[in-house]
Amino acid sequence: MEKDYYSVLGIERSATAEQIKKAYRKIAMQYHPDKNPGNKAAEEKFKAATEAYDVLSNPDKKQQYDRFGTQGFQEGGRPYGDDFFEGDLNDLFQDSPFSSFFGGGRRTKRSSNYGEDLRIRIKLNLKEIALGTEKKVKVKRYTSCDTCGGNGAENGLAVEKCGSCKGHGVVRKTTQTLLGNMLTESICSNCAGTGNRIKTPCTDCQGEGRKLIDDLITFQVPKGVRKNMELTLRGKGNVPARGGMPGSLIVQIEEEEDDRLKREGNNICYTLHISFIDATLGCEMEVPTIYGKVRLKIPPGTSCGEVLKLRGKGIADLNGYHKKGDQLVYVQIWTPQELTKEEKDILLSLRDSPNFIPKPNKKEESFFERIKSFFQG
Ligand SMILES: [Zn+2]
Ligand SMILES: [Zn+2]
Known part of the structure; x- marks a missing residue:
């Protein structure tokens, strides 16, 4: 149906841009859903x-409408049917000069106008890395000024079209x-892409539309x-001056060195020192892991450089593609x-005992080959 x-x-039909704006403003204020x-x-x-204003306030759309009516929008551009409004009604105000007219920090129309990203670094210990963690950080960043809703004008009201870009922002x-x-198109430097000119700057943010907060x-x-x-973290960066989309907060991960546990991919490496007596007789030792202490059985006859595996005591794979690491x-x-005299005597008495004479068997690989096989297995 033709509208x-x-x-x-x-x-x-001869109404000026100013008259169109005035007429819409009057109706919008009277019938806005927030008020009714x-x-x-x-x-x-x-x-x-709002639909009418969206078309008539835009010189290109207006010209198309004047020539072809609402049919002019069926092809190419988005259709102007009723379902056009199924989204957030407030979206429409982003395309109007009243972007913050109804309060609540409406953004301006230039979605290309993003604020800067901020960067921080956080240090995580192995336990936090292994278990995942919640972090709280204090960041100095620009957020939208509540008083003017981010457009920088007093009470968010007196905004006019920017003269340099005729309100296009580019x-x-x-x-x-x-x-x-x-x-080529570039962001209008006069209005920082907002398309607006401010008559009276907001006193709270001096017309910047944003405030630096902790x-x-x-x-x-x-x-x-x-x-x-x-x-x-999207949306946690700076809000640009005079409205727009906030940038991101980029958090770079650092790892805190652990004195005893070393990370090797998703595995954790730990060096355990035992006496040759414990290695020979076998024993049970307490071993630290990122998940707390565990008891580890050292079998009798364990050689120096042998690697024992604590299954699943490593770090979970971030993407879940690989199995969880081991320690x-x-x-x-x-x-x-x-050595005391007595100790020395005992050892001397054992020195020539046949069991203490090294005789490595064939299956005993070299130290490096054994480590290699562990990383492969
Ligand atoms: Zn303000
Ligand atoms: Zn401009």
């Missing part, structure tokens, strides 16, 4: 007026190149992260540095 956008707004909760008729009027320039004329940000670190990985315990046999 008459002019009669919807109650204006003549549950009133279907008001909502319909509001939708119709300026077009034709440059001559070898390949012919090239049309923000306490809480986020989850997933299990299995690694050094130099980056977590991107590898490297057995080192510690040689006494001092």
Whole structure:
């Protein structure tokens, strides 16, 4: 059905841009759903007026409408049917000069206008990496000014179209190149891409539309992260001056060195020093892991450099592609540095005993080959 956008707004076809704006503003203020909760008729009027304004306030769309009517929008551009409004009604205000007219920090229309990303580094210990953790960080960042809703104008009201870009937020320039004329678009520097000019700056933010605050940000670190990985927290960066989308907070991961446990991929390596007596007779030792202490059985006849595996005591794979890591315990046999006379005598009596004469069997690989087989297995 053909719609008459002019009669919807109650204006003549010859109405000026200023008159169109005024007419819409009047209707919008009267029938906005926030002011008429549950009133279907008001909502319909509001939708119709917003649709009309969306077209008539845009010179290109207006010209198309004047020539072809609403049919002009069926092809190419998005259709202007009723379901056009099924989304958030407030989205429509992003395309209007009243972007923050109804309060609540409406964003301006330039979605390309993003604020800067911020970067921080956090140090995690192995336990936090293995189990995942919640982190709270304090970040100095720009957030939208509540007083003006982010557009920088007093009470968020007195905003006019920017003269340099005619409210488009972008300026077009034709440059001559070898390949012919090239049309380039760039963000209007006069209004920082907002398309708005401020009459009276907001006193709270001096017209910047944003304020620097100490923000306490809480986020989850997933299990299995690694050094130099980056977590991107969207929307937690700076809000650009005079409205737009906030940038991201990029969190770079650092690993805290552990005195005893070393990370090797998703495995944890630990060196255990035992006496040659314990290695010979076998024993049970307490071993630290990231999940707490565990008791480890050292079988009798364990050689120096042998690697014992504590299954599943490593780090979970971040993507779940690989199995969880293990803890590898490297057995080192510690040689006494001092002996009493009695100790020395006992050892001397054992020296020539046949069992103490080294005779490595064939299956005993070299130290390095054994380590290699562990990383492969
Ligand atoms: Zn402000
Ligand atoms: Zn501009």
